[in-house]
Amino acid sequence: MLLIRRIEIVNFACFDQVEIRPSANPKRPLTVIRAENGSGKTTLLRAIRWGMYGEQGLPGNPGSFSLHPAAWQPDSQGIETRVSILFETDGSSRLQLEGKPTNIEYELRRSVTTVHREPSAKDEPDFRRVREEAQLLEREPDGSWVPNVHGVGRVIEELLPWSLRDFFVMDADEAADFVGGSENKEIQRHEVIGKTSFAVRALLGLEVFDSTAERVASLRRDFERDATKATRNAELAEKQAELDHVRGRLDEIEKRLERNRHERADTDERLAQGRGRLEALIGSLGAHDALRQRLTDNEKHTQRANEERRSAARELSNDLTRVEMLASLAAREVRHVEQLLQPLYDDGSIPVRHLPFVKRLLETGTCVCGQDLTSASDHANHIQEVIDRSTEQKDHADHLAEVLDAATGLGRHADGEEWADRTDDHAKAVAVLDEEINNLTQTRLDIDSKLDDIDDEEVENARGRIGMLEQSLSKIDREITSDQEAREQLAKDSNKLEGDIRAARRQEAQARDLERYEETAAMLVQVLRQAYARIQDEQVRELDAEMNALFGSMAANVFDDEAVEDNQHKATLRMIAKVGLRPLEDTSAEYEIFADNSRGRSMPPTEINGASRRILALSFVLGLCKVSRTVAPLVADSLLNFTSGSVRTNTLRVTAETASQPILLLTGSDLESQNEIDLVNRYAGATYTLTGQWQHVDQGGDVVRLTDNRQVSLLCDCGPREYCDVCERLGQAQDERCTRRQESEAPR
């Protein structure tokens, strides 16, 4: 157990004097430090790291990082920078410090003085650091502080090992190294495995077994060697020398095997990436021909549809010339003419129907009434008159008869319904074709863009790259196989030599005691190895399940659109079905974090988006702390970057519920939604706000109240929705969700 009670930072870069008392309340373990980007967040993290690890904890070349306040002008008197971390352990930590059963308080105090110096070269800084000092004080039962006997380096390395720094002081961007690096930083797979495996072994206590077994094994060899020496048998000594030589070669081969295994892991990963890329490319190439065919079909269809549409439109245009339509517009006239002419038709006036009959009367010479018409008579004259008049009116009457006929015919169309129906059909045909053409055009655009995506040259490159990787992989495999064979042979040789030596030695009474030691040691090694294997197996399985559970709760209720990143080619949280930790094939001491999709395919880190990697790394860190029962602070920066919506809320909640002493640096936008505020209200035992006094001064002042010294960052006790004289920003006074903290304490 390790709990931070207080962190004090004095004259460190932008901090004059800052004190943080993180919550140590197990019911409200969360400490929230609200800090905008650029307000000194990273510097705070650096100060803590420097306090813990000294120069090693700072970025850049040794000595290049300026620890002193920016406002300080180098002078000969110098200025002292100091970080003090007060923490408490219960003596049951990984290192059983002195085996003390009760809680012990320590103060880790690191200080350095920066003084002016004349730069000898142009780019050299005009300051240097002197009197760097680190002290570990331990509180005695009487309350006094005395220096710890082991010294700072050893205790810190035991309590907060540098290689586990991400478990205590975590920049979430760096923690992503456990899963192949953050978005902008790809790291080699064997480095990832190394880092992960170390963390697992160290925190699960596996390395203790490992190193103990290793120590006993070497003891055993010493006993054996001494036993041989004790026989004073020249032949035996020669065999022993031979055995040492064989063992030496075995070591070499083991080392090479490990190197090759790492190499193989890296190559494997690159190959998987290359194959994935090629698969995507070839998949689209295969689709290429199909696409071309579809394009041709599409062109044909479009042409046909356009022709059909043209003729449908022509039909529609012809409808404008149809006499039915014209007649329906003239319905009044048509009906009127029908009514006018029908009686004339009925009484025989139109057309002139009696003329042929009357003419025939003249030809036959007898009238219907029986009178003779052959000679001139009144009657005959009358008949002739009728014939003449009728002949004269014939054209006129015939015309009117035709008009009546036409009016009767067209009168049937007077309501125009037939025409309207037909026109409707024609219009519909045009509309249907319009839609078809529209769809065809859309399809063609889709096909075009798909065709554009395929890059033939890239396929060739991918093929070449894969070929090369496959070659080097088979070379590594050949080496591994031959090394494994050699190892087997050497192990046989070694066993045989050991047997020979043992048999020869058995003759010698003096060697017997040593031999018994050796046998005991051999047995112990075996016991340790078995125990190691079992514990490892169980703990890793537990860790694996824990990671998956944590990941699941952080990724719960997630929608893809909540991912801030807009990267279509990367797997999002929703696509990840299972995560965990698995041992590497053919080794028992190396582990790798994995993420499988729903089809059980393991996705390399390069396929996973930033938010998912971050959450994966966090589920590893939290899971490992939980499984190893490590009670320790987690100072984390940028934990919620790249997350939003329910992922952000889940991540904050899971961290608050899982980590023992989470100290989170969060930005205002991390704390925008009510969900996050609720979580802070529920879990936070301490809240702070960090304000950079130089911020936004030029842009009209987001910081309302400024101190004289604009180069410092100030810390106040304000929570996420509070403000005071130190941290007030524009708009907060008008925002009814924010409250002003009444007592305006002096800034710390």
Add this chain to the structure above:
Amino acid sequence: MSDFFSDLLRATSHGLVLPREDDDAINRYVAMHAGDRTNVESRPFPRQVDFWAFCIATALALKLEPRDGSISRWGKTFIYTNQGIVDNDLASLLAIVAVAKIGLDDPGVTESRRIVELANRLAAAGCPEVLRKLQNSPLRTTPLDQALEFARSLQEQAYDDS
């Protein structure tokens, strides 16, 4: 149909007129030349005579008075080429219109010259209405759509009245 009607329009082919002042506007909605039907949506009328007939029907449906005055002063003759049976139907319709408008008492009601003159005056009366409708097409509505829609609305009007 008798030869009488089929010859009506042909016989007076030089007598078909539309208002001279609307000549440019009219030509915008008529196919550029015979058989050109590539652009039917913006030029919905295949020939001038089809536009002419549509104007006559419009004038009747809207009960417009035939345009008066000397035709030679405002009319512009257009060239007419007979296309067959459709035009015989049109000729019959014109003869019907003449009977309805001139009446049986005037013996001139059956004369081609009188029938066509009446038709010309009616066409001139309907022409501005048709052009107004075509020129005020809403966006995305083609002159063809607009002409068809106009025909429908006139149909309803004429049928309701009769």
